[in-house]
Amino acid sequence: DAGVIQSPRHEVTEMGQEVTLRCKPISGHNSLFWYRQTMMRGLELLIYFNNNVPIDDSGMPEDRFSAKMPNASFSTLKIQPSEPRDSAVYFCASSGGDNEQFFGPGTRLTVL
């Protein structure tokens, strides 16, 4: 298995632009998680899905952030409009139901 796949690996954009991060979970996993990691705040859970349904989005910072999971093999995290304080590494993880999460390599986002 290829593991969790994230794209792009690096994204540099200007303030105000829309950013879309993509994640392909491990095949057969039914839970998907989006995290954000910064030096100041550490690792934060933004939102997670079970069976493609959003279960807890209390970690989503504000309305500029949205996430979707249209099917079991794909999820997106969108920021619109982006701001410099959104600069971080965004991780996607998936789980097969035993609480063990497998992490992707992350997307390093820089908003200028």
Added chain:
Amino acid sequence: AQSVTQLDSHVSVSEGTPVLLRCNYSSSYSPSLFWYVQHPNKGLQLLLKYTSAATLVKGINGFEAEFKKSETSFHLTKPSAHMSDAAEYFCVVSGNNQGGKLIFGQGTELSVKP
């Protein structure tokens, strides 16, 4: 509610000496506990996990951790540090009521000196 506290933000050891990274947890349920490692500019990798079986858990790269319910601890150890062990280590707790959510500690940065 579950929580986890990593007692040291930074630990520095010499190559070949033992490693001890400390973690205490709080849980209303029988917890599952994990240690993850993150090397610079990489994603998180599972080192080991405890899920109510043996209290001494062996993981990859020679690491192990012991679940001590009386002390609510899950410290990570390794007998002999290697340069490649330099990384950030996260202690993580999950409970039955979390719906798969993991609660991460703040991380411990391990430095290994030659």
